[in-house]
Amino acid sequence: xxxxxxxxxxxxxxxxxxxxxxxxxxxxxxxxxxxxxxxxxxxxxxxxxxxxxxxxxxxxxxxxxxxxxxxxxxxxxxxxxxxxxxxxxxxxxxxxxxxxxxxxxxxxxxxxxxxxxxxxxxxxxxxxxxxxxxxxxxxxxxxxxxxxxxxxxxxxxxxxxxxxxxxxxxxxxxxxxxxxxxxxxxxxxxxxxxxxxxxxxxxxxxxxxxxxxxxxxxxxxxxxxxxxxxxxxxxxxxxxxxxxxxxxxxxxxxxxxxxxxxxxxxxxxxxxxxxxxxxxxxxxxxxxxxxxxxxxxxxxxxxxxxxxxxxxxxxxxxxxxxxxxxxxxxxxxxxxxxxxxxxxxxxxxxxxxxxxxxxxxxxxxxxxxxxxxxxxxxxxxxxxxxxxxxxxxxxxxxxxxxxxxxxxxxxxxxxxxxxxxxxx
Numbered sequence: 001x002x003x004x005x006x007x008x009x010x011x012x013x014x015x016x017x018x019x020x021x022x023x024x025x026x027x028x029x030x031x032x033x034x035x036x037x038x039x040x041x042x043x044x045x046x047x048x049x050x051x052x053x054x055x056x057x058x059x060x061x062x063x064x065x066x067x068x069x070x071x072x073x074x075x076x077x078x079x080x081x082x083x084x085x086x087x088x089x090x091x092x093x094x095x096x097x098x099x100x101x102x103x104x105x106x107x108x109x110x111x112x113x114x115x116x117x118x119x120x121x122x123x124x125x126x127x128x129x130x131x132x133x134x135x136x137x138x139x140x141x142x143x144x145x146x147x148x149x150x151x152x153x154x155x156x157x158x159x160x161x162x163x164x165x166x167x168x169x170x171x172x173x174x175x176x177x178x179x180x181x182x183x184x185x186x187x188x189x190x191x192x193x194x195x196x197x198x199x200x201x202x203x204x205x206x207x208x209x210x211x212x213x214x215x216x217x218x219x220x221x222x223x224x225x226x227x228x229x230x231x232x233x234x235x236x237x238x239x240x241x242x243x244x245x246x247x248x249x250x251x252x253x254x255x256x257x258x259x260x261x262x263x264x265x266x267x268x269x270x271x272x273x274x275x276x277x278x279x280x281x282x283x284x285x286x287x288x289x290x291x292x293x294x295x296x297x298x299x300x301x302x303x304x305x306x307x308x309x310x311x312x313x314x315x316x317x318x319x320x321x322x323x324x325x326x327x328x329x330x331x332x333x334x335x336x337x338x339x340x341x342x343x344x345x346x347x348x349x350x351x352x353x354x355x356x357x358x359x360x361x362x363x364x365x366x367x368x369x370x371x372x373x374x375x376x377x378x379x380x381x382x383x384x385x386x387x388x389x390x391x392x393x394x395x396x397x398x399x400x401x402x403x404x405x406x407x408x409x410x411x412x413x414x415x416x417x418x419x420x421x422x423x424x
Contacts, residue, residue, distance in 0.1 A: 041313055041409050049328045056331070056409055059305060059345075059352075063402035064112065066350035067105060068120045070094065070399050075124055075132045077102045081351060083395035088346040092397070099136055101400040103148040106130045108406030110156040130156040138163045143171045143178065147185035154193035155414070165193070165202050172205035177228030180220050180237065183209050184244035191251050195421035207252065210245050211264060217291030218267030220245050226288075232374045237288050239303055242272050243311040250311075254318035255418035266320050269312060273326045279338050280329030282308050285366060290377050295369040297390045298357035299337075301344055302401040304330045305352065310408035317415040339390040351397035360388040 042056045070077055072094065079096030106129035109117050117125045130152040137149035138161075150164035168186045171178060183206050190203035213224035220241045226234040246265045253262025271291050275283060282303040283296040308330050312323040334344050339356045346353065358365055365384055372379045 041309075041411065044313070045324060045328070048324050052328050052331050055335075060406055060409055062345070062347065062350065062352070063108075063405045064116055064120060066352075066397065067109070067399060067402050069350045070402075071120055071122060072097070073122075075102070075121065075129045077105050077399040080354075080396045080398045081349075083349065083353075086395050088343055089348040092349050092351060098399070099133065099140060099142075099145045100148055101398055101403070102129060103133050103137075103145065103152050104400035104403035104407075106133065106156055106403070107148075107152050108403035108410070110152075111406055111410035111412065127157045131159065134159075134161045134164065138167065141167055143168065143175075143182040144185060146171075147182055147189050151185060151189035151192050154189065154196055158196070160193055160197035162197060165190070165197070165199055168202045169205070172202060172209065177223045177225060178209060179223050180210070180213060180241045181244050183213075183224060184248040187248040188244075188251060191248075191255055191418055194423055203252075206248075207261070210249065211260070214245070214264055214268070215288040215291075217288060218264075218271040219286050219288040219291055220268060221288050232371055235287050235289050235374060236294050236370055237286050239272070239282055239284055239286075239300070240307070242268050242286070243303075243307045246311040247314045250315040250318040250320055251415055251418055253320075254415055255422055262318065262320060265315055265318070269315055269321065269323060272308075273312075273323050276326055276329065277333075279336075280304065280326075280331070280333040281337075282330055285369070287373050287377065292373075292378055294373050295366045297365070298355040298394070299333070299339070299390075300355045301334060301352045302354070302398075302404060304333050306401060306404035306408045310404055310411075313408065314415055340393060342393045344393070349397075352401065354394045354396045354398065354401070356390060357392050357394060358388045358390050359392050364388070 045052055045056065046054070069092070070081055072078060076097055078094035079098040079101065081092040082095055084091045084093055106126040109120060110126035110130070114125060121129065130149070133149045134153050137145045140146070146164050146167045150161050150168065153159045153161040153164070168189070172183070172186060186202055187206035187210065190199035190206065193199050194203065209224045210220070213221055213226070215221070219237050221234065221237045222241050223229055246269050249261040249265035252258050253265060272282065272286075275286070275291070275293055277283060277296065281296065281299045283293045284298060284300070285294040286292070287294050309327050312327060316322050334352070337356065344353050365388055368381060368384065372381055
């Protein structure tokens, strides 16, 4: 068995060598041993860049093993797993309880074999988790959790959750502002569930809010309408604010032949790909007005291995642009990055560490950049990169990161099925 340093520190290895080391540890077959129908998105990368196509199955298997360690009782998952001694191989401890993340895990595990699900979930299945989360989400009434639970209920469990769509309808009708991420999830949930029940109003309300919020640059703000955030933050949208609308609008564009939705998805995807860092970094905060980067750090590993692939592969399956080159670059950042030589992957701990950020007081540069760019588009205080350089590894790992990884790479035909399930 390789040590944590050997297996997790892939920076001095090719992706293929790193994959072989992980496979030695987990006993995972390579893509050539697995039918295409079982991992079509991974196979899609293989001829484009074989080393990366070989690496992804090993990362997905690591995700399964990590989730098994994270699983709590009562079909729940923690908020995070944190390194005990802030180093590789020191072990991790669970902190908190997170409903959103539990739903994300169900969404990802649903694309793994039943035996894998039961191993991770102590005898239960992803469907059991999705069903359990319906009541929890309805009680919470938190729009993001409600939208995710409605999506998982339909797609993972094949169940229509009317109480959740009633909450979403009320939020989208009456709340003065709605987070872009929650709005995108509501649209995706409405698409997933409309063959099971009436989601038309939720779909239309969410769709209209997203289109109204998208700027001429193609980017989306953090909330719609933006005035809810005030002048110092209204122009800023984070990476999550981009990827979930890309996903939702691509799915709608394909399912309904809606060219407006597909163009909106394409515009946002093209912009974030254009802004991608030279080492594959998916940056954190954007200026929606001119489509520039407000503040790049932290760089989150989940953006590299899960969220960008999930959205951009959905877009490609919907008939949109092929951004596999950007995905390969993004995955490559896990292997080698300019910010630090420390490992991002710790096989012994069963994690991919959460992010690389600046050496700074919490969120200081982000706050400064938000204010300076609000005062003048593109204005950044000189010297901040030298004064507070990036390179600090955040040694924690959250369950949703592995849930989305499995969903991004294991989902098979999920976009195409939306057209088949379209109500007559």
